[in-house]
Amino acid sequence: MQELTQTQAIDLVGRFEAGQEIPERMRADVRMLGALLGRVLRESGSPGLFDDVERLRTATIQAYTDETPEAFARAAAIADSFTIERADEVARAFTCYFHLVNLTEEHQRVRVLRERDGRPDREDASDSVAAAFMRLAAEVGDDTALARLRALRFHPVFTAHPTEARRRAVSTSIRRLADLLAAHDASLDGGADRRRAERRMLEEIDTLWRTAPLRPEKPSPTDEVRAVMAVFDDTLFTAIPHVYRRVDDALQGPAAGGRAPVVQPFVRVGSWVGGDRDGNPFVTASVTRKAAAIASEHVLLGLERAAVRIGRTLTLDAATTPPSDALLALWRRLKDADEDAAKDIAKRSPDEPHRRIVLLLARKIAATRTRDADLAYRDPEDLLADLRIVQDSLAAARAPRQAYGHLQQLIWQVETFGFHLTELEVRQHSAVHAKVLAELDAAGDDAVRSELAEEVLEVFRAIAFLQDRYGPRAAGRYIVSFTQSAQDLANVHRLARYAVGERGTVPVLEVIPLFETFADLRAAPGILAEIVEHPAFAERLEQTGRRLEVMLGYSDSSKDVGPVAANLALYEAQAEIADWAQREGIELTLFHGRGGALGRGGGPANSAVLAQPPHSVDGRFKLTEQGEVIFARYGDPAIAMRHIDQVAAAVLMASAPSNEERNRDAxxxxxxxxxxxxxxxxxxxxxxxxxxxxxxxxxxxxxxxxxxxxxxxxxxxxxxxxxxxxxxxxxxxxxxxxxxxxxxxxxxxxxxxxxxxxxxxxxxxxxxxxxxxxxxxxxxxxxxxxxxxxxxxxxxxxxxxxxxxxxxxxxxxxxxxxxxxxxxxxxxxxxxxxxxxxxxxxxxxxxxxxxxxxxxxxxxxxxxxxxxxxxxxxxxxxxxxxxxxxxxxx
Structure with missing residues (x-):
């Protein structure tokens, strides 16, 4: 089969693109960005690159549309004919194209979400938390539905599993292009702003083309921590409280924002980045400390800036909004602790007591970040107490819009993120614990310990340090890979006591068994029954209100027995564990170790939640978010809010009688x-x-x-x-x-x-x-x-x-x-x-x-x-x- 003429090629490509049922605005975006990329290839690529890219593109489209062996062979021959240098350039060109197509798809999703939200006559999405609450209330009554809403918990856990092939420099360039595409949308057709946006997009695509697509070396665990922080800075810090606000707006209607919210924070963000050491020798106790410090720095800086911004807007005069006695008492305490700043703020904010207080609270948050012991908060609960004094004072002064507006957003942020941002979790293999304990028991207290033993013990000291510095939520979940018995979990507590010695403070640990292989999933119910009878765990269960978390791995079981048997085994394990927890009066949280790929439990999370066995969710859903999925689901604020709303809605509806009955009967x-x-x-x-x-x-x-x-x-x-x-x-x-x-x-x-x-x-x-x-x-x-x-x-x-x-x-x-x-x-x-x-x-x-x-x-x-x-x-x-x-x- 001969190559097509230029006219035939243009006609073929045009027919293929026209045959895809793409929304017209997205089609225009793809064409515009594709044309800009073509211009970059002509200007910045080697001579003839654009033509070679077009030859291969036309040939693969022809092979895809007519499916003949001859067409496929011709496309393969073109790919084989390139010099190695040209093949490199062509591969980079197609990769750039995919980054641009991914961007247009994401932009179209955001466009649709915003247009839907902007329709004044729209009803709330059927898969939103608000809609789920209404359906649940129709089944179980308002009071029960409200109690379940207030107990709702969605807990994504970010991991550093290596499935994100893009460099961070590439991701950053794409985010800049996303902003430019939004600016292009907002500009007038043919106007100066649109021409400026297109010129800047051309510049950015040229930068993307010239940026090396491959990392020169593997990222360190600390690099991975900083990459995840970008998602927090760009998205999660503001997106999560906006989800709460949307739910409250839908449930309270016109009264929303003028009285205390119905919804309580239901998102908790976890992280294994810098804590998961199972099979990763580069994650040390030192790395874990650094990971927590980086996360705390980011969240405290975010809280400080939010408090400053809110404080500057609270220009409410004491005559119109009189302060409460509690607020005046708080002012005296703050003034005594930070006298010079209080004097300066009072001078700039005469008769504005609420503004003064919030600006001084911002200084205390800053002192917490910089470790200024004289001003720093001891823990986030102290900050929340101060913020609530301000909120109550505003409400008592008949200023509810200020009490439950932006100030409420800040309160939600503190409740969600604390001073730690992500709840850092540690994971280690059970065999490592057993090996170290055997060494310690054989050698005695005074013996020189191996490097492995010392590192394992140092991890527990690091956890104790993090809990003391950032609060108990900062670290405390400890996952044991390949849990085979109750002793595997008891070993963690023994090691923690070894680590701190007789006089040290043992960190508060929630030890979580992880069942990954097919055999482990089958054995899980029996192992759990053994665990709760173990003396150490029976006492711990009573102390925590009989709460227990169990992690199930999707990946290894699928590699063991294939995706079908693994899915069935996971369902059966969850059903048996949930039934056992019901009989034992245990509040169970199942932690789903899902990957991004379908072979690792990937796919739409909300539909997966609704397919779980009865009582295996009960308003609590925790899962790992891995690799490129993190940026796909949480990289853009609008998409992140939609994803969180959808999954949380499914979590709320999973325990509805109708859903549980459907799953049980089926x-x-x-x-x-x-x-x-x-x-x-x-x-x-x-x-x-x-x-x-x-x-x-x-x-x-x-x-x-x-x-x-x-x-x-x-x-x-x-x-x-x-x-x-x-x-x-x-x-x-x-x-x-x-x-x-x-x-x-x-x-x-x-x-x-x-x-x-x-x-x-x-x-x-x-x-x-x-x-x-x-x-x-x-x-x-x-x-x-x-x-x-x-x-x-x-x-x-x-x-x-x-x-x-x-x-x-x-x-x-x-x-x-x-x-x-x-x-x-x-x-x-x-x-x-x-x-x-x-x-x-x-x-x-x-x-x-x-x-x-x-x-x-x-x-x-x-x-x-x-x-x-x-x-x-x-x-x-x-x-x-x-x-x-x-x-x-x-």
């Missing part, structure tokens, strides 16, 4: 389907992964080894052994490598065989409608398969010498795709999810271009005796680009 009605699917999917998965030589074959047909070379995160990609031991490979590279090969096996393998075993198509269609667990599973598999590509997958599988394993993978992909389409209805994948289908189709040909460049590099690396660094670089560039194109890759 689980019972389709128990035989679940059993058949579990058995068949596991057998099929084992047929693949337990085949002789599978691990080496997997490493050859995917860029698994090379992914480990990417400077994604501080944590090693494997647990120290060769890939010959698949069990020792971490779940993240397992998922990431299959995604890069356009196979996405970790997200779907075994489902087709499982559905085939059930066989009854009509019953499965009914089950898809009635059984939330199956619906969530099939919808996620549909998304995973839509991002896979059978044509490209075959070329990756051809890199191996195992036709039997390659055929097994392709046969299962075809079978699974067929069953998913039949059950969900329509003619192709995602027909029931048109917006998602549109996004996937729009990207796919461009991802194909990067995949062809990656295949070219991978073939060279697999045939050369010595790895060519130029080919290695091309491979890593393409990995970064494919990750940007596919998203939720890890």
């Amino acid at each position: 689980a019972e009605r389709y128990a035989d389907v679940a059993a058949a699917m579990d058995e068949a999917s596991r057998a099929r998965f084992f047929e693949l992964v337990k085949a002789d030589g599978f691990a080496a074959w997997f490493a050859r047909v995917t860029p698994m080894e090379e992914v480990g070379l990417l400077a994604l995160g501080s944590r090693p990609a494997r647990r120290g052994l060769s890939v010959e031991s698949l069990e020792d490979l971490r779940a993240i590279p397992w998922v990431f490598a299959w995604t890069q090969a356009r196979i996405n096996l970790a997200g779907w393998f075994g489902l087709g065989t499982a559905l085939e075993r059930v066989g009854d198509e009509e019953r499965l269609r009914v089950a898809y409608r009635e059984w939330p667990l199956l619906r969530t599973l099939i919808d996620n598999v549909g998304m995973s398969l839509a991002k896979a590509d059978a044509r490209i997958a075959r070329h990756y599988l051809d890199l191996g010498d195992r036709d039997d394993l390659a055929a097994l993978v392709m046969d299962e992909m075809t079978l699974t795709r067929d069953w998913v389409v039949r059950i969900t209805g329509g003619a192709e994948l995602l027909d029931n999810k048109p917006i998602l289908q549109r996004a996937v189709k729009m990207r796919s040909p461009y991802v194909d271009a990067l995949s062809l460049l990656q295949l070219r590099a991978l073939r060279a690396l697999r045939t050369d005796e010595v790895a060519d660094p130029d080919q290695q670089r091309l491979l890593l560039l393409s990995v970064s680009g494919v990750a940007a194109g596919l998203q939720n890759t890890g």
